[in-house]
Amino acid sequence: MTLSSRLAAAEKVLELRYETLNDAKKRLAITDDILAKTALRQRIREEVLPELRQCETEYWDLLAQESAFSTVEEVDARNAIVEVV
Numbered sequence: 001m002t003l004s005s006r007l008a009a010a011e012k013v014l015e016l017r018y019e020t021l022n023d024a025k026k027r028l029a030i031t032d033d034i035l036a037k038t039a040l041r042q043r044i045r046e047e048v049l050p051e052l053r054q055c056e057t058e059y060w061d062l063l064a065q066e067s068a069f070s071t072v073e074e075v076d077a078r079n080a081i082v083e084v085v
Contacts, residue, residue: 010059017052
């Protein structure tokens with residue numbers, strides 16, 4: 001598996017983890033039962049967030065590896081900076 005395909009796969013997994021987190025937060029917002037809210041908060045804290053952080057770490061590591069092989073022309077870099085500013 002190439003570095004680019006590993007990066008794309010990691011990005012997809014990361015998107016799915018963020019979707020899981022968003023769904024859990026939505027469910028937390030509409031749940032009235034205090035015990036269910038507590039259980040959801042605990043699940044987010046103990047399961048969802050650690051998985052998300054692990055995926056983020058893997059993604060950023062792969063991105064750093066990918067960037068080591070990438071070059072940007074000076075003109076392109078300047079244009080990007082101008083657009084950001």
